[in-house]
Amino acid sequence: MSADRERKAAKIRHLLETEGDAVFENTTHVNAGRYETNSHRDDIDELRDAARAIKEDAIERLPELVETVKESVEANGGEVYVADDAADANRYITEVTESKGAETLAKSKSMTTEEIDVNDALADAGVDVTETDLGEFVVQVADEAPSHLVGPAFHKSTEDIAELFNAHFDPDEPFETAEDLTQFARDHVGEKIVDADVGMTGANFVFAESGTVALVTNEGNARKCAVTPDTHVAVAGIEKLIPSVDDFPPFAELIARAAGGQDIATYLSLLSPPVDSPVVDFDEPDEPLDASTDDREFHLVLLDNGRTEMREDDDLRETLYCIRCGACANSCANFQHVGGHAFGGETYTGGIATGWEAGVHGLDSAAEFNDLCTGCSRCVDACPVKIDIPWINTVVRDRINRGADAEFDWLVEGLTPDADPGGVDLQKRLFGNFGTLAKLGSATAPVSNWLADWGPTRAVMERVAGVDRRRDLPEFQRETLVDWFEARDPLPAAGDADREVVLYPDAYTNYVLVDRGKAAVRTLEALGVDVAVAPCHESGRAPLSQGMIATARENAERVADSLDPHLDSGRDVVVVEPSDLAAFRREYEHLLDDDRAERLAEHSYEVMEYVYGLLENGADADLLASGGEVAFHSHCQQRTLDVDVYTEAVFERLGYDVVTSDVECCGMAGSFGYKSEYYELSVDVGETLADQFEAQDVAQRELVASGASCHEQLGSLLPQASTHPVELVAPE
Ligand code: SF4
Numbered sequence: 001m002s003a004d005r006e007r008k009a010a011k012i013r014h015l016l017e018t019e020g021d022a023v024f025e026n027t028t029h030v031n032a033g034r035y036e037t038n039s040h041r042d043d044i045d046e047l048r049d050a051a052r053a054i055k056e057d058a059i060e061r062l063p064e065l066v067e068t069v070k071e072s073v074e075a076n077g078g079e080v081y082v083a084d085d086a087a088d089a090n091r092y093i094t095e096v097t098e099s100k101g102a103e104t105l106a107k108s109k110s111m112t113t114e115e116i117d118v119n120d121a122l123a124d125a126g127v128d129v130t131e132t133d134l135g136e137f138v139v140q141v142a143d144e145a146p147s148h149l150v151g152p153a154f155h156k157s158t159e160d161i162a163e164l165f166n167a168h169f170d171p172d173e174p175f176e177t178a179e180d181l182t183q184f185a186r187d188h189v190g191e192k193i194v195d196a197d198v199g200m201t202g203a204n205f206v207f208a209e210s211g212t213v214a215l216v217t218n219e220g221n222a223r224k225c226a227v228t229p230d231t232h233v234a235v236a237g238i239e240k241l242i243p244s245v246d247d248f249p250p251f252a253e254l255i256a257r258a259a260g261g262q263d264i265a266t267y268l269s270l271l272s273p274p275v276d277s278p279v280v281d282f283d284e285p286d287e288p289l290d291a292s293t294d295d296r297e298f299h300l301v302l303l304d305n306g307r308t309e310m311r312e313d314d315d316l317r318e319t320l321y322c323i324r325c326g327a328c329a330n331s332c333a334n335f336q337h338v339g340g341h342a343f344g345g346e347t348y349t350g351g352i353a354t355g356w357e358a359g360v361h362g363l364d365s366a367a368e369f370n371d372l373c374t375g376c377s378r379c380v381d382a383c384p385v386k387i388d389i390p391w392i393n394t395v396v397r398d399r400i401n402r403g404a405d406a407e408f409d410w411l412v413e414g415l416t417p418d419a420d421p422g423g424v425d426l427q428k429r430l431f432g433n434f435g436t437l438a439k440l441g442s443a444t445a446p447v448s449n450w451l452a453d454w455g456p457t458r459a460v461m462e463r464v465a466g467v468d469r470r471r472d473l474p475e476f477q478r479e480t481l482v483d484w485f486e487a488r489d490p491l492p493a494a495g496d497a498d499r500e501v502v503l504y505p506d507a508y509t510n511y512v513l514v515d516r517g518k519a520a521v522r523t524l525e526a527l528g529v530d531v532a533v534a535p536c537h538e539s540g541r542a543p544l545s546q547g548m549i550a551t552a553r554e555n556a557e558r559v560a561d562s563l564d565p566h567l568d569s570g571r572d573v574v575v576v577e578p579s580d581l582a583a584f585r586r587e588y589e590h591l592l593d594d595d596r597a598e599r600l601a602e603h604s605y606e607v608m609e610y611v612y613g614l615l616e617n618g619a620d621a622d623l624l625a626s627g628g629e630v631a632f633h634s635h636c637q638q639r640t641l642d643v644d645v646y647t648e649a650v651f652e653r654l655g656y657d658v659v660t661s662d663v664e665c666c667g668m669a670g671s672f673g674y675k676s677e678y679y680e681l682s683v684d685v686g687e688t689l690a691d692q693f694e695a696q697d698v699a700q701r702e703l704v705a706s707g708a709s710c711h712e713q714l715g716s717l718l719p720q721a722s723t724h725p726v727e728l729v730a731p732e
Contacts (some may be wrong), residue, residue, distance in 0.1 A: 005466050005677040011682050015342050019155035020684065022148065023339035026154040031330040032383065032663075032695040040263060041253075044665035050250040052385045055321035058242045059311055065208040065241040066302065072211035077274050078298030080257015080670075082238070082604040083116075085305045090121035093200075093233060096299055097127050100198035101510070108222035109133035110202025110293050111324055112303055115347045115360060128194040132221035134185050141168050144617070148349055149342035150259045150326035153217050157338045160268050173198040189221060199225035202617070203236035204323065205251060209244035211272055218266040222670050227275050231297040233271075238302045239320040243331050245270070251323060254384035258325035273298035305610065310359040315395040319355030327390050328352050329378035333636075333665035333685045334372050335389055340578035343372045351379040355392040358399070367400045371678070374669030375545050377582060390591060397547025401428065408704070419550040427466040428546035431671035438511040448474050462677070468679040474512045474717060478625070481510045481517035485533040497530035498619075502566035504559070504584075506577040508708040510678045515728045516723070519730035520607045522575050526618040527730045531614025532563050532571065540578045544587060545670050556583070559599060571718070573604040576724065579670070581606045583636035606638065608706075614654055624729045626654040631690060631698045632725070635707030636665040647706065647725045654729055659698050666705075668713035683717070689716040704728055 001009070021088040034551050038044045058065060070080045083089035097105065098700045105127050119129045119140075131140040133154035139145065142164055146152030151160065162175045165184065174716025175181050185309055193199070201222050205214040213220045226232050242248070248270075254264035255691040276297035301631065304371040329343070340349025345357030345365035351373060358366040373393040380389060399425045424432070441448040451457055469475075482505055501524060506626040517533075524531050537559045540552035585602040588597040605613070617619050630651060634644035644660075651658045667685025672678055693703060693714070703722040705711050714722045 001466060001676045005675075008677040012338055012342055012678070015338050015686055016680065019147070019339050019341060020337050022157040022160065023155050025157070025338050026151055027148075027328060027336045030151070030261045031327075031336075031382075034257055034327060034330070037257045037261055037263050044257075046255075047250045047253050048384055049573060050388050051254055051323075052321065054076045054242055054247045054250065055323075055385055059239065059317065059320050060485060061243070062311060063243065065243060066238060066357070068208040069211055069241060069300070069302075072209060073298070073300050076211045076298070078300060080190055080302060081302045082302045083304060083395050086116035088299050089116045089235065089303050089305075090118055090300075092301060093118060093235070094109075094127075095120065095127040096231070096233055096297075097125060097198055098389050100197055100297075103129055104128050104130070104192070104233070105198045105200055106130050106132050106193040106196035106225045106229065107134045107200040108217070108225045108237060109152070109196075110200065111146075111199075112202050112237050113162045114146060115237075115305065115543040116235070116303065117643060118235065126159065126232040127198075128195070128656060130189060131194060132225055133217075134182065134219060137185055137189060138164065141165070144669055145341070146349070146713060147344070148329055149324050149325055154360055155341060161286065190224075191193065193221065193224045193228050196225070196229045198231045198233060198252060199227075199229040200233045200235065201226050203234050203240050204255065205236075205242050206236055206240050206302075206646075207243070207245050207270075208241050210298070212245060213266070213271050213273065214248060215269040215271070216259075216265045217269075218260065218262075219291065220267045221610075223267060223269040224267070225273075226271055226273065227277065228279055230279060230295055231274075231300045231303060232273050232301075235301045235303065238304055238307050239322075240296075241302075249640040251384075253506060255323055255325055258323075258327040258382065263610075270314070283320075291633040295542065305717075306360045310355075313359075316355055316359050318387050319352060319359055319392060321387055322352050323385060325343055325384060326350060327384065328387075331378045331382035331664055332373075333376065333378070333667055333688075334374065336664070337684050337688075338372070338681055343369050345369060351389040351393070352383075352387065352534075355389070356397045357395045363400050363403055366396050370397050370400060371675075372681075374665070374672045376665040376669055377586070377640040378636050378664045380586075381640050387526045388586075388718040391587070394544055394547055398549045401425075401547050417474070419548075419554040422547070424548060426550065427675065430465050430467070430542035431674070432546035432551060434542040434671070435507040438476060438507045439536075440457075441474075442478060442480055442511040444714040445478040449473075464675055466676045467674050468676040471674050472712070474508070474712070476509055476511050477576065479514065480506045480536065481514050484514065484518060484535055493512060496664070498528045498532040500532070500569075500571045501574045501613070502532045502534050502563060504539075504573055504575045504580065504604075504612075505536045506565065506575070506580045507536060507538050507542070509576045511553040513711065513724070516576055518728050519724065520574065520726040522610060523624065523730045524574065525596075526623045527613070527614045533565065533626075537562055539583045540587070540591060541579050541583045542670065544730070545672075546581070548589075552587075553591045556588050560588075560592055562594075563600065567599060567603055572610070573600065574607050574610050575604055576607050576726065577708055577710075578606060578635035578638035578641070578643070581643070582641060585641060593669065605707075606643045606646070607640070608650050609643045609678065611726070612650050612653075615650065621653055624654055625731060626729075628656050628657070629701040630656050630658045630704050630728065631661070631693050631701040632658050632660040632712050633666065633693075633705045633722075635661070635705070635710055636669075638706050643704055644706070649727060651725070656728075660703060661689055661692045663692065666707070666713040669711035670709055672682040673709070673713060682713070686713040686717050690714065702728065
């Protein structure tokens with residue numbers, strides 16, 4: 001293994017051991033809360049659309065909104081400073097503290113202030129900063145970086161925090177419980193707020209029209225920081241501007257659900273500072289500390305720091321719609337297991353961190369963790385503003401690939417089986433060309449399988465390309481699905497068929513898991529469908545997962561060329577592998593022209609989705625295999641596309657008793673689980689799924705998984721093999 005891969009593997013191994021359990025408990029708890037609170041309303045999708053439209057409009061009108069907020073804040077009696085970068089913002093902020101002669105500052109949670117390292121700048125200026133959000137306070141005491149956008153101390157358990165506070169504060173009675181710790185922190189930071197010369201907050205939203213800062217919190221300390229000291233500095237990225245309070249309702253509904261799994265946040269403060277109220281004494285609320293409101297100051301620092309360039313970048317622009325709820329991290333299986341100290345850059349953590357880090361700190365920061373995104377797409381469902389986070393990660397990966405050796409691109413052009421130039425490392429190029437490899441492996445099987453599994457070959461593959469030797473490799477079949485289909489005795493003419501489909505044979509189904517393809521053909525034909533099988537061309541999923549967009553585009557065009565004549569003649573496209581359906585329905589819009597992508601998306605179906613449709617339209621369910629006890633794991637992409645429900649519905653219709661896993665992703669995710677630097681993380685994620693299927697009431701059931709990766713992962717972690725759902729229901 002290369003030194004860099006070993007370094008990454010060691011870091012992940014360390015974090016799995018030290019922080020993984022706490023991160024898993026905290027993120028999965030909030031994630032489950034999000035599912036629960038979202039189920040309380042039936043208009044979540046409409047709210048997400050509305051929120052998205054507002055952010056699109058706001059970013060489009062950003063220069064205008066900046067001018068508007070300057071006017072409104074100044075009319076209220078405050079000042080607005082638009083900072084070009086971190087140094088500019090810190091210079092302005094320290095000038096404010098110096099002008100006030102400030103020695104102490106109480107600060108609420110704010111990722112934007114983390115982005116500019118304002119605490120360091122203030123410390124250099126002689127200002128003592130106290131973080132007042134409980135999680136931020138914990139990481140400040142621990143002298144650590146936040147590990148999550150919303151839960152900075154998600155990597156610590158109650159016991160960890162008790163140990164930290166007992167060592168740091170040396171209380172008379174050692175802290176033990178969460179209540180002890182919370183009460184202590186509340187009192188401690190409360191005193192710091194009362195004594196602070198300056199209060200600093202972030203802003204979840206800024207309403208341009210009224211100069212209003214919206215703060216959404218669960219602890220209330222942000223509001224205290226804003227209104228207790230007589231000087232309030234709010235620091236916000238320019239993307240936090242929305243036109244007016246009228247635009248706020250969808251966000252008020254969504255943000256607490258996404259961020260905390262709550263119907264509504266505990267504190268929702270809308271302040272139009274300088275606030276027109278005296279400074280409050282918390283112990284005697286009716287007795288103001290200072291009855292005067294005249295000398296109140298408010299400074300709104302709007303940070304650019306690369307955001308204007310992001311706005312002009314067609315692919316990174318979407319990042320600016322982010323409301324920093326952290327739901328993408330909570331829904332990400334890899335993040336759930338390893339946390340933001342691995343899955344994050346200089347400031348930002350989780351799925352969207354790649355976009356933020358690339359935009360505000362540069363590609364090098366994003367490159368450090370970008371590969372931890374497997375493109376499973378569970379974050380797409382979770383995001384309250386429907387950001388296509390996997391696409392942002394893919395684009396940044398592509399740029400990272402090209403960044404290093406772009407000047408030598410000409411050296412490899414024409415020499416590799418793909419369309420990507422130089423810069424792509426060997427590991428990525430290997431996995432990105434899986435379709436070509438599989439074709440070669442199948443043509444030379446079984447020798448290819450023996451050779452690939454030979455000890456010396458595995459050692460070389462691990463050392464040169466980072467393919468972990470602990471993983472079993474796919475076993476290529478000599479007879480492909482296409483060969484099998486063409487060699488069959490011709491079926492009776494299609495005249496009586498109710499429907500006509502073309503089955504898309506993805507590389508895995510065609511060359512490795514051929515039986516599931518055969519089962520799909522038998523099932524469809526039994527239900528009266530005339531089936532054609534298209535030529536096998538790689539869909540583009542494999543190169544996309546490696547950030548090889550040029551190759552993916554070439555693949556997509558070849559697939560579309562082969563399917564277009566079938567679509568022209570009225571056939572539907574049926575897909576066995578969910579990730580390829582996701583390519584057709586979600587990713588081809590980035591790779592093909594609009595009309596072509598739309599038509600393919602509209603006429604493509606996952607095989608069990610299609611079977612469901614046939615049964616609903618009168619096909620005879622008795623023609624399929626029925627009954628039995630099943631343990632089912634739906635593929636991550638299948639869940640994001642909302643088509644997993646059809647598999648369950650078919651099982652129910654055919655009398656199967658089904659237990660379904662609730663893990664977001666199996667952890668294998670195409671090539672991810674093969675990579676030596678990520679093997680242990682992949683197994684750690686997979687074990688959560690395996691544990692569910694090893695439970696006492698589940699272990700005897702027939703194991704069924706929709707995705708090839710899930711099949712491989714389960715096969716390596718459990719004694720029994722899994723099958724595809726269509727293999728279970730197919731007639732003999
Ligand atoms: S990308 Fe979406 S889910 Fe992730 S933090 Fe931003 S708003 Fe939340």
